[in-house]
Amino acid sequence: MPRSRGATEQGDFGDSLIMALGENRFEIDDSDPEPDLSPMIDCVFILLIFFIVTATFVEEDGFQVNRPEDSAAAQANDNQTLVLVVNKDSRVEHDGRTVTLEAIPGIVQSQLQAEEKSPIIIQSDPKSRHGVTMQVQNACLEGGAKPTKITLTDS
Template sequence: MRRFRNFNSQDGAASEINISPLIDVVFILLIFFIVTAVFNEQTGVDVNKPRAASAQDLEAQSILFAVTANGQIYHGGRVVGLDGVQSIVSARLQEDETMPVIIQGDEGASHGAVVKVLDAAKLGGAESVSLATAK
């Protein structure tokens, strides 16, 4: 009676672990998480927002504009200017008509610059335009 198994014998085929199903499962999970991920759009510039007691959380899917202290208007990390606001809003609203527009105005930004961006967003067809503040 043998008590120990001889693993060095060449009497049978070498056993291997097939990792093909494991790789398939990992790729399927990767694709699942990429497809279901929610990508938040950022303005691309840090804005010192004023504080407000009535502040609420931003919606995940929205059109974001930032007005800096020197009056520049940013969207998606690039300067768009006042002329670009209306065209961006109208193009994005063709995808989803209920998407809100959120303006992040710096504390040092002039009131007139923020109102001009708000007006351009309304002319672009936005129904809901909000101002972002810090809690």
């Protein structure tokens, strides 16, 4: 039986449409795709290494304290040596008396008039404030002293 032209075309078209829609030629993955992060991590590590290698480190100027040997204690016993003690309460003492920071330049000047090359030792308790020790040293320099020796005393 001959087919009508309309039926054949509709049948062929319908079959091809069903074949195209019904047949899975490609697998569809419904899960969320996750990007590969390893190239990005590699780049981050390379940049990190680059910045570490090329970084310039700032060297801060510090104050150098040379801890003297036991000979400094022997020098402190001489009458020619001026000894200023900064105790753990950050009070300054000279010859067993508490002195103010303003009085230190005068003490240093009188000591240097008596003995021109008289050594000056600042004995600072480790528990005292560092700023007070530096103020004592600056007061000694104001009094005309050359750089002083700073020793740390054990309490």
